[in-house]
Amino acid sequence: MVSALLMPRGRVRRAGAGVRAVRGGTAPTPILDLGHPRVLDAVRSIGAAPREGEGPGGKAASLRRAHRWISAEVRPVYSVEETRPVSEVLRRGRGSCSQRMAVLEAVARAWGVPTRVRGLVVDGVFWYPRFPRLRRIVPGQVVLAWPEFRIDGLPESRRTASPWLPVSELFAGAAGRAGGGFTNAGAETLFEALSRTAVDWDGAAACPASDGTCDLSARLLVDLGRFDSRDELFARYGQTLCATARLLAEPVLGRRGAGFR
Numbered sequence: 001m002v003s004a005l006l007m008p009r010g011r012v013r014r015a016g017a018g019v020r021a022v023r024g025g026t027a028p029t030p031i032l033d034l035g036h037p038r039v040l041d042a043v044r045s046i047g048a049a050p051r052e053g054e055g056p057g058g059k060a061a062s063l064r065r066a067h068r069w070i071s072a073e074v075r076p077v078y079s080v081e082e083t084r085p086v087s088e089v090l091r092r093g094r095g096s097c098s099q100r101m102a103v104l105e106a107v108a109r110a111w112g113v114p115t116r117v118r119g120l121v122v123d124g125v126f127w128y129p130r131f132p133r134l135r136r137i138v139p140g141q142v143v144l145a146w147p148e149f150r151i152d153g154l155p156e157s158r159r160t161a162s163p164w165l166p167v168s169e170l171f172a173g174a175a176g177r178a179g180g181g182f183t184n185a186g187a188e189t190l191f192e193a194l195s196r197t198a199v200d201w202d203g204a205a206a207c208p209a210s211d212g213t214c215d216l217s218a219r220l221l222v223d224l225g226r227f228d229s230r231d232e233l234f235a236r237y238g239q240t241l242c243a244t245a246r247l248l249a250e251p252v253l254g255r256r257g258a259g260f261r
Contacts, residue, residue, distance in 0.1 A: 022226040024116030024150060026109040029231045034106040036087035045069065049111040056153040059113060063149060063170055066107045067195060074100050076189045080246050082239040097191040098145055101167060102230060105147050114150040116164065119143065119224030119233045120201060126219040129185035141221060142240045145230035168199040181214050
């Protein structure tokens with residue numbers, strides 16, 4: 001298949017073996033370059049960091065505020081360069097779901113909230129609705145860096161990865177969450193959908209009737225486990241596309257919005 005030729009060679013993506021200590025952290029990385037002036041300006045624009053005495057609810061609310069700012073200020077596109085620094089994403093004012101999640105992680109770390117990522121290998125079929133005429137070149141596997149935030153003291157019902165809060169649970173119970181499931185079609189991206197509906201990769205959440213498509217576990221091919229940073233994940237398992245494919249695709253897809261067909 002054409003799509004298989006687009007993927008990196010020599011990368012064996014198997015389920016994470018056993019349980020290893022993954023502490024995450026708040027330090028900058030090449031991708032999460034939170035010390036860059038452009039990132040610091042974004043953090044100031046988002047507003048005050050959660051105060052020490054606010055408790056877990058205050059930290060989660062601050063991260064939701066950051067998510068809303070990123071949704072408004074960083075335009076969604078189909079960029080395929082997963083290791084682009086956050087400062088460069090902000091300079092361009094556009095980014096993929098993964099790149100905008102990296103912005104959210106950088107903001108969290110700048111606030112002193114530790115982050116880590118869960119590596120997910122998702123079936124390329126999940127992206128078919130976005131590219132109905134280009135299915136032959138959609139990669140068979142897509143590597144996702146799914147952020148988690150360490151917020152101690154959350155209610156037990158919000159601690160499926162205790163004490164880490166997955167980004168998919170950031171808006172759980174928040175006012176105005178309409179639901180309706182995520183179909184990966186149309187203008188809405190996965191990043192925006194987080195504020196509206198449940199996104200469940202494990203088939204563990206009880207999806208309301210209105211959220212029939214919140215269970216995405218059937219699209220999860222491999223759980224690579226947790227990593228201290230997205231840098232570590234991509235260094236070990238590679239990006240979704242090989243370097244040549246990224247070089248050819250980025251100039252076109254890196255400017256295309258989510259409604260592109």
